[in-house]
Amino acid sequence: MKAVAVLPGKPNSVHLREVPVPKLTDQPHPHVCRIPEGRAVLVKVLQVGVDATDREINEALYGNAPPGGEHLIIGHECFGQVLEVGEKVTEVKPGDYVSCTVRRPGGSLFDRIGRNDITSEEVYYERGINLCHGFLTEFFVDDAEYLVTVPKGLKHLGVLAEPASVCAKAIEQAFLAQQRLQVWEPRRAFVMGSGQIGLLATMMLKLRRMEVHTLATTPGPHRKSEIVEAYGATYVSTRQISITELARRVGKPDLIFEATGHPEVCFRSMEVLAHNGALIWTSITGGHQEVSLDAAKINLEWVLGNKLLVASVNGNRRHFELGLQALSQGELTYPGVTQRILTHPVSGLDRYKEMMRLLEEKEALKVLVNV
Ligand SMILES: NC(=O)c1ccc[n+]([C@@H]2O[C@H](COP(=O)([O-])OP(=O)(O)OC[C@H]3O[C@@H](n4cnc5c(N)ncnc54)[C@H](OP(=O)(O)O)[C@@H]3O)[C@@H](O)[C@H]2O)c1
Numbered sequence: 001m002k003a004v005a006v007l008p009g010k011p012n013s014v015h016l017r018e019v020p021v022p023k024l025t026d027q028p029h030p031h032v033c034r035i036p037e038g039r040a041v042l043v044k045v046l047q048v049g050v051d052a053t054d055r056e057i058n059e060a061l062y063g064n065a066p067p068g069g070e071h072l073i074i075g076h077e078c079f080g081q082v083l084e085v086g087e088k089v090t091e092v093k094p095g096d097y098v099s100c101t102v103r104r105p106g107g108s109l110f111d112r113i114g115r116n117d118i119t120s121e122e123v124y125y126e127r128g129i130n131l132c133h134g135f136l137t138e139f140f141v142d143d144a145e146y147l148v149t150v151p152k153g154l155k156h157l158g159v160l161a162e163p164a165s166v167c168a169k170a171i172e173q174a175f176l177a178q179q180r181l182q183v184w185e186p187r188r189a190f191v192m193g194s195g196q197i198g199l200l201a202t203m204m205l206k207l208r209r210m211e212v213h214t215l216a217t218t219p220g221p222h223r224k225s226e227i228v229e230a231y232g233a234t235y236v237s238t239r240q241i242s243i244t245e246l247a248r249r250v251g252k253p254d255l256i257f258e259a260t261g262h263p264e265v266c267f268r269s270m271e272v273l274a275h276n277g278a279l280i281w282t283s284i285t286g287g288h289q290e291v292s293l294d295a296a297k298i299n300l301e302w303v304l305g306n307k308l309l310v311a312s313v314n315g316n317r318r319h320f321e322l323g324l325q326a327l328s329q330g331e332l333t334y335p336g337v338t339q340r341i342l343t344h345p346v347s348g349l350d351r352y353k354e355m356m357r358l359l360e361e362k363e364a365l366k367v368l369v370n371v
Pocket residue numbers: 051052166192193194195196197198215216217218219224238259260261262265281282283284285312313314365
């Protein structure tokens with residue numbers, strides 16, 4: 001079968017290769033964890049979403065092949081259909097639509113209690129990213145534990161299960177941490193960034209009945225601003241109104257969801273958070289950037305205002321399920337809006353070069369491969 005792979009460490013090595021079709025008895029990542037007897041599921045891949053992570057792996061900025069091999073099959077945002085299940089699998093059956101989680105457990109206490117999304121180990125084992133093959137291929141096998149059922153009525157959005165899990169987990173983490181306040185009823189949220197993460201976060205915060213302002217650089221109207229407004233939020237271009245000015249006009253936000261990939265925005269967001277508020281960081285920032293800030297003022301306001309910073313990455317099966325619930329509720333509340341995120345479908349694995357090229361295009365909000 002075909003697979004899209006890179007040679008980790010070698011820039012621009014993305015290529016199509018032939019790999020064996022997996023069998024139900026295979027162990028896809030024996031160096032990390034083994035599928036218990038009878039618990040394997042064989043999945044036919046239907047769609048795979050790609051993002052900056054895939055581009056950066058192809059630029060050899062990170063990513064490693066599974067031990068004993070030279071290539072890494074990329075792709076970590078998967079949507080597929082179950083073909084075959086082991087005799088001890090009760091959760092899914094052939095024909096079901098599924099997504100699959102990304103991280104596999106290492107050896108920390110958190111991994112051992114099923115919270116590999118918050119592993120305390122430095123090395124991550126992530127399908128399509130590091131040390132485990134990904135989903136940009138025709139079929140894969142994994143443990144039923146890591147498969148998530150996508151409702152039939154949501155199959156047109158199934159490929160967003162992974163990014164939705166990231167947003168759902170980050171928001172849930174903030175609400176869990178805010179239990180320190182005994183009561184927290186956030187009314188106003190700023191979402192920094194209107195990429196796929198910012199847009200899905202906008203939807204999830206609107207579903208929690210908040211007044212949401214989503215900020216990004218490019219002045220509207222355009223597709224992203226239209227999606228923000230269709231969710232009932234307001235779109236603000238930071239070229240027209242700064243975050244400080246927005247906070248002055250509408251009031252300080254109780255919650256900020258940061259997803260720009262821009263390190264300065266992560267820290268500038270600290271300047272406008274309301275008392276008792278929560279700032280969520282999800283951006284994964286590369287390289288080095290120095291920022292000049294009034295650190296004494298921020299520290300003082302944060303201490304006197306009892307403010308909270310929550311950083312969040314990855315998601316386990318429960319977070320995928322929360323993300324899919326939010327996508328379902330979003331589809332009922334804002335019919336047809338979320339599918340507007342899926343802007344650039346590519347037909348077939350052999351068009352992987354076009355897939356990589358589209359990742360560079362500014363208007364490509366979401367690139368996905370119809371396998
Ligand atoms: N924590 C996790 O588990 C996780 C998972 C997936 C992704 N991420 C990270 O989440 C971040 C967002 O991902 P994405 O795919 O949504 O990214 P994206 O498509 O690149 O979107 C970035 C958004 O931020 C806006 N932006 C950039 N610089 C800005 C600035 N200085 N001020 C205001 N807005 C700015 C952009 O504005 P324009 O639209 O005007 O260009 C765009 O809307 C990335 O850093 C990604 O690595 C984290």
